[in-house]
Amino acid sequence: MSMAMDQRAPAHETAKAPQGERAPARIRARGLGKRYGALQVFRDIDFEVGEREIVAIVGPSGCGKTTLLRCINGLIPLDAGEIVANGERVTQPIAGMAMVFQHFGLFPWKTVTANVAYGLRMAGATRAEIAEKVPYFINLVGLAGFEHAYPYQMSGGMQQRCGLARALAIEPNVLLMDEPFAAVDAQTREILQFELLRIWSERPTAMVFVTHSIEEAVLMGHRVMVLKGRPSSIFEMVDIDLPFPRNRSTLLHPRFAKLREHVWRCVMDEAQAAERELHV
Amino acid sequence: MSDAALPAAVPARKRLGLSDEALARIVCGLAILAVWEGAMRLWAPPFIARPSGIAVAFWPTITSAAFLEAAGATLGAMAQGLAIAVVAGTVIGLAIGRSWIADRALHYYVNGLFAMPMVAILPLLTLWFGYTSGARLATVVFASIFAIIINVSDGARSVPREYIEVSRAYRASGFSRLMEVVLPASVPYLLAGLRLAAGRALIGAVVAEFFAALNGLGYFILFNTRTFKHNEAFVAVLCLACFGVAVELMMNGATRRYLPWYRREDRGA
Ligand SMILES: Nc1ncnc2c1ncn2[C@@H]1O[C@H](COP(=O)(O)OP(=O)(O)O)[C@@H](O)[C@H]1O
Ligand SMILES: [Mg+2]
Secondary structure (H helix, E strand, C coil), X not given: XXXXXXXXXXXXXXXXXXXXXXXXXXXXXXXXXXXXXXXXEEEEEEEEEEEECEEEEECCCCCCHHHHHHHHHCCCCCXXXXXXXXXXXXXXXXXXXXXXXXXXXXXXXXXXXXXXXXHHHHCCCCHHHXXXXXXXXXXXXXXXXXXXXXXXXXXXXXXXXXXXXXXXXXXXXXXXXXXXXXXXXXXXXXXXXXXXXXXXXXXXXXXXXXXXXXXXXXXXCCEEEEEECCCEEEEEEEECCCCCCCCHHHHHCHHHHHHHHHXXXXXXXHHHHHHHHHHC | CXXXXXXXXXXXXXXXXXXXXHHHHHHHHHXXXXXXXXXXXXXXXXXXXXXXXXXXXXXXXXXXXXXXXXXXXXXHHHHHHHHHHHHHHHHHHHHHHHCHHHHHHHHHHHHHHHHCCHHHHHHHHHHHHCCCHHHHHHHHHHHHHHHHHHHHHHHHHCCCHHHHHHHHHCXXXXXXXXXXXXXXXXXXXXXXXXXXHHHHHXXXXXXXXXXXXXXXXXXXXHHHHHCCCHHHHXXXXXXXXXXXXXXXXXXXHHHHXXXXXXXXXXXXX
């Protein structure tokens, strides 16, 4: 516990970063705030994501994780602050960023091949590039043999593999993941977590990984951002000094249990407070 | 999925139930034919249509040059009119579904014209187009286009927000979003509209032929009825009913063949 407290450092003092190479930053977010009408979702959010760093975001459902990702992606406007990604101020979706959606976001009228090709085509790739890259990425996510399948013919896990391939195919330098494995069963989820880590270590990028699973956040992230409060803000940025490459043995690492416990406490004392509120 | 989940006894009972149903249908059909035939023999003059007369007249009629020409004219006008209605109706429907301004501007007119019986506008159309096949084509288009517009605009309006977001996240242009996301997502609605429109188009073509005395199945029926060839006229009526069934079957086939994802989603929901 005290060990974990020692780890707590302001986000800009990142020199002793354990793994993630944090400088130069791929995403720089300053003073982010977002409202939906009268509902202030989050405020005063500052963070950076390094070129080869995974920042995991945890927080209770409804705390604005999806909203934050959509702002980073430029899908919805901010009310305060600014996001700079790839050296460009984000006001609308920019090149080099790809989102993996919680409910996959596959087009049901397109086959796996056509879905994976979609991002590439929209990015203006040539036919030759598409013909070369699509099979490569379908293979990379383990969907070989399902090129002509439609989403309805596949399990949730396979659909998300397809969503992942579509995002990876544009070879983004920022990957945004919105609870990508929340809609698949527990075993598939574990398999996909380790596959994503394998794929990431082959081709590291900046990644923002939103999850409501504390375990998943600690497993995936170089750092874990704990969002809480109403409106929510960053409660703590936890350094996860577990070695990379991460794999199943990471789960058995004694540090893993300690860090998970620490993040759990960060997230939970709000849950307890909320419960107390209910009983007042 | 349902097949695997059901116990083995159920499909057997289902099969039995189906044949029961078919049997009931056949018995009922035969009873109607018998009553019809009997009533005609008892009370009607011989030129009035009756099942035995229709059966005898069936083959000679549908192979006669006059019938084939008439059927060709009616179906041709219907196909041509539906093609125009599908293209124009889809464009207008997408505009209404995706553009707030187009919706405000056109909503009441489209709904009003959809509800209006096309027979009412037929005299005006013959005034504009003369007693020509142009008037029939216009009637077919008029009869069918609003069903398409209304369905496509519903479809375009209810494209899941997620799909729009995906296309925006991948930086698709507005035009590409319309063609590659909004249009395909609206195709099931377009087919539902087309199903409705096809029936209305056929009615429109036949009514226009009645009204403007244009060569076609409508006029074929009118002419044969007036010349006391009721059996022949009734053969044409049967053929019109068959077209309706054929269109339905073609639509189902096209949905299964070209929109496999749609039926599946339907069943899953
Ligand atoms: N388009 C919207 N309009 C109004 N309120 C919204 C909208 N999207 C989300 N919200 C609200 O904002 C809050 C945060 O939502 P969200 O970002 O989806 O949370 P999370 O992803 O953490 O579960 C929720 O209270 C939700 O009801
Ligand atoms: Mg969410």
